[in-house]
Amino acid sequence: MIPQDLKYTKSHEYVRLSGDEATIGITDFAAEQLGDVVFVELPEVGRVLKKGESFGVIESVKAVSDLYSPIGGTVVAINESLNDEPSAINEDGYGDGWIIKLQAASEADLADALTPEQYQALIGA
Amino acid sequence: MSNPTAAETLKQTPLHGAHVALGARMVPFGGWDMPVQYSGIIEEHHAVRKAVGLFDVSHMGEFYVSGEGAAAFLARMVPGDVLNLPVGKCLYTQFTRPTGGVVDDTIICRFADRFLLVVNASNIDKDWAWLSEHKPFDVTLENESPETAMIALQGPHAEALMREAATPGIAELPFFGVALGKVFGVDVAVSRTGYTGEDGFEIYLPNAYAERLWHGFLAAGESYGIRPAGLGARDTLRLEAGLPLYGHELNDETTPVESSLAWTVKSEADYLGKDVIARQKAEGASKKLVGLTMQGKQIAREGYLVFSGDRQVGTVASGAPSPTLGAPIATAFVAADAAGLGTTLEVEIRGKRFGATVGRTAFYRRAKA
Numbered sequence: 001m002i003p004q005d006l007k008y009t010k011s012h013e014y015v016r017l018s019g020d021e022a023t024i025g026i027t028d029f030a031a032e033q034l035g036d037v038v039f040v041e042l043p044e045v046g047r048v049l050k051k052g053e054s055f056g057v058i059e060s061v062k063a064v065s066d067l068y069s070p071i072g073g074t075v076v077a078i079n080e081s082l083n084d085e086p087s088a089i090n091e092d093g094y095g096d097g098w099i100i101k102l103q104a105a106s107e108a109d110l111a112d113a114l115t116p117e118q119y120q121a122l123i124g125a
Numbered sequence: 126m127s128n129p130t131a132a133e134t135l136k137q138t139p140l141h142g143a144h145v146a147l148g149a150r151m152v153p154f155g156g157w158d159m160p161v162q163y164s165g166i167i168e169e170h171h172a173v174r175k176a177v178g179l180f181d182v183s184h185m186g187e188f189y190v191s192g193e194g195a196a197a198f199l200a201r202m203v204p205g206d207v208l209n210l211p212v213g214k215c216l217y218t219q220f221t222r223p224t225g226g227v228v229d230d231t232i233i234c235r236f237a238d239r240f241l242l243v244v245n246a247s248n249i250d251k252d253w254a255w256l257s258e259h260k261p262f263d264v265t266l267e268n269e270s271p272e273t274a275m276i277a278l279q280g281p282h283a284e285a286l287m288r289e290a291a292t293p294g295i296a297e298l299p300f301f302g303v304a305l306g307k308v309f310g311v312d313v314a315v316s317r318t319g320y321t322g323e324d325g326f327e328i329y330l331p332n333a334y335a336e337r338l339w340h341g342f343l344a345a346g347e348s349y350g351i352r353p354a355g356l357g358a359r360d361t362l363r364l365e366a367g368l369p370l371y372g373h374e375l376n377d378e379t380t381p382v383e384s385s386l387a388w389t390v391k392s393e394a395d396y397l398g399k400d401v402i403a404r405q406k407a408e409g410a411s412k413k414l415v416g417l418t419m420q421g422k423q424i425a426r427e428g429y430l431v432f433s434g435d436r437q438v439g440t441v442a443s444g445a446p447s448p449t450l451g452a453p454i455a456t457a458f459v460a461a462d463a464a465g466l467g468t469t470l471e472v473e474i475r476g477k478r479f480g481a482t483v484g485r486t487a488f489y490r491r492a493k494a
Contacts, residue, residue, distance in 0.1 A: 035150075035357065036167045038446040039422055039453075041475070057475065059424055061166045061446055062357055083422070 002027065003094055007070065007110050008119035014094065015070045015110065022071050022105035025098045026058065026089060029123045034060040037089040042078040043100065049073060051109045055100065058089070071109040073102030138183035139274050139335040147353055155247030157184040159356055166357035170448040173321050173362055174491075176350035177280035179342050180359060182320075184246035186270040187329060188256065191239035194263035199233065199240060200394040202259060204381060204402055208394060210235045215301045215316050218389055220255060225380035225401035228255050229371055234303040234316050241303075241314065241329070243275075245371050259397075274335035278342060279325030279362075281491075282349040287326055289345055291315070298326070309341040320359060322366025322489055361445050364454060367416065367487030373427060373443040374414055374456055374486075382406050383458065385414040385486055413464045414442065416488055417455040417472065420480035425455040425472040431463075432471045432478060438463040441472060447488060454488050455481070 006014045012030035016023040031037065039059040049055050049069045056067045078100050082088060088097035114122065135158035144151065149160035160181065162169060172178050190199060199207045205218025212235050220228035229248040234241040244252045249270055260266055278287065287308075288296040295306040295315050303316040311334040319325035330338065343351060360370070369375050374384050380398070381390055382405035390406055392399075419425060424444055431439035439459030447454040455472070463470060464483060471478035 035162055036165050038167075039424055041423075059446075061361060062161070064424075064426060 002029070002116055002120055004116045006094070006116065007113035008116070008122075009068065009070045009113060010122060011068050013068060013070050015105075015113065017071075017105065017107060017110065020073075020104050020106075021076070022073055022102040023098050024069060024071075024100050024102065025093050026067070027119070027123075028093050031090045031093050031097075034058065034063060034065065036061050037086045040082045040086050040089070040099065042080070042082065043075050045075050045078060047075045049075065049102065067099065069100075069102070070113055071102060071105045073105035075100055076103040077101040136184070138181055139332040140181040140183060140339050143336055143339050144181065144353075149353070149355060152356070154356055155184060155245070157246060159184060160353070162355040162357045163353045166355070166361065167448045169352055169354040169358035170361050172350060172352035173280045173323055173354055173358060174449060175281065176352070177278065177282040177286055177346055178321070178352050178354035178358065179339070179346070180277040180279065180354050181275075181335075181339070182277050182327070183274040183332070183335060185275050186244040186246060186249035186252065186268070187273045187275070188242040188244065188253070189239050189267040189269060190242060190256075190264060191267075192264040194261050195240055195265075198259070198261055198264045200392060201396055202256065203231070203233070204390040204392050204396050204399070205233070206391040206393070207233060207240075208392070212237050213302055213304060215303050215318055219375065219381050219386070220252060221381070221396060221398040221402065222377065223397050224378075225382075225398035225405070226377040227371075227375045227379060227381060227384070228252060228377065230369060230375055232316070232318055234314070236303070236305075236314075243327075248371060272332055274330050274332045276328045276330070276335065276338055276342070277319055277321075277325060278328070279319045279321040279354075280323045282346075282351075283323070283325040286342065286346050286349055286351070290341060295326075309338055311337060313338075320368055321362040322368065322487075323362075323491055360443075361448055364443055364445055364456070365447050365449055365489040367485065367489075369414075369486075370443060379458070380405055380410065383410045383412050383414065409461060411461055412439070412458050413461050414456055414458055414486055415464050416484040416486045417441070417444075417457050417470065417481040418450070418484055418488070419453040419455070419472070420469075420482060422453065423472075423474045423479045424453040425457075425474065425479075425481065430473045431457050431459055431481075432473060433463045433468075438470065449489050456486055459483075
């Protein structure tokens with residue numbers, strides 16, 4: 001089941017908006033498609049991201065994929081525990097496997113983000 | 126991320142339904158719809174290293190060569206010493222071009238009356254054309270790939286499991302031995318070969334019996350911790366073991382010596398490309414395949430550039446995280462003067478360079494029993 005309180009992108013990132021703080025990760029569907037995640041390249045804290053900008057890379061045993069920010073804002077936290085435990089993305093992508101947090105995120109950026117129902121339809125689950 | 130229309134044009138092995146029933150993720154590979162993983166690549170990899178794994182490799186090609194001139198014909202096609210290959214033994218070698226480049230690599234198994242050539246799935250048509258073009262009149266070439274299934278049983282418990290499943294003699298085959306026998310009552314050919322760096326067997330049989338062996342091994346292997354293993358684990362296992370993959374460590378423009386396979390070049394016969402290959406073996410080649418162990422966590426992938434200082438000295442051929450070593454590993458073709466064991470080179474990954482230590486292509490060797 002995909003969480004009902006999040007917004008989604010077609011490239012399988014999710015965003016959890018809480019006030020003006022956005023937590024970003026990848027969906028369980030994406031993690032399952034990738035297989036075992038073995039490396040995540042994280043951005044630097046303080047970096048300003050535009051909506052749609054690539055902010056890092058996620059690697060599974062077989063594949064390299066870019067990560068795209070669904071929303072603009074300043075990186076205020078990165079999940080450094082992923083350096084040692086990248087498998088958290090497979091095991092708990094919506095919780096311990098979060099990737100970055102942005103501040104001053106603008107809800108307006110999410111106007112064209114996918115709702116849980118639309119994302120569900122996209123992945124055909 | 127998926128392409129549902131592509132699957133319709135892909136070939137299926139006789140075990141396709143068994144893979145789907147096990148929940149395997151299927152991917153296109155060499156024109157076939159193949160399982161890349163069942164439970165997960167890393168878990169499957171460890172199962173093969175520590176217990177036993179079962180692979181469907183029915184996509185691979187099987188050619189039979191027979192007739193008066195069979196041995197002489199093969200001696201013309203490969204730099205391995207096929208003329209001195211005893212009946213009941215196998216040989217790892219390559220089909221070479223007059224330029225020394227490699228058409229494909231192959232395992233040749235010698236039976237009393239004919240040779241079995243096992244070739245790569247994606248090269249079946251190319252190999253068939255190449256061999257047919259050079260075949261003399263007194264040789265018969267048969268392509269039994271479409272009718273033949275192939276199952277690999279790999280890992281430290283493979284022998285014990287084979288002892289339960291097979292007629293006497295099969296489990297006792299020597300390394301690179303081959304014989305006819307029965308497995309779960311089915312007439313098969315078995316070689317003590319594999320593509321994982323572990324002890325194991327490869328079994329060749331008619332398609333109709335593939336499911337019987339597959340389910341037989343999964344049931345009998347339960348107490349040994351058997352796991353079905355997909356192409357993903359097959360790739361990390363073979364890379365750790367230093368076993369080349371065509372299109373990565375081998376290709377039409379690169380000689381076996383440049384692929385660090387000089388040890389497989391043993392023929393005294395007049396094989397295609399001998400002048401180039403024998404000279405390189407004696408004098409060395411200008412480029413060489415090496416192993417790279419990354420000093421950090423970044424993964425070097427195929428096509429990434431390799432540097433020594435400011436000079437680009439090579440290109441990555443294959444790269445993956447090594448589940449056994451816990452570090453990213455790669456193979457790369459590098460200039461001979463940068464290929465010394467222990468040398469630190471740098472791999473450019475997304476615009477930055479990361480240190481890597483040059484070593485042998487075999488990153489892993491199993492402990493001898």
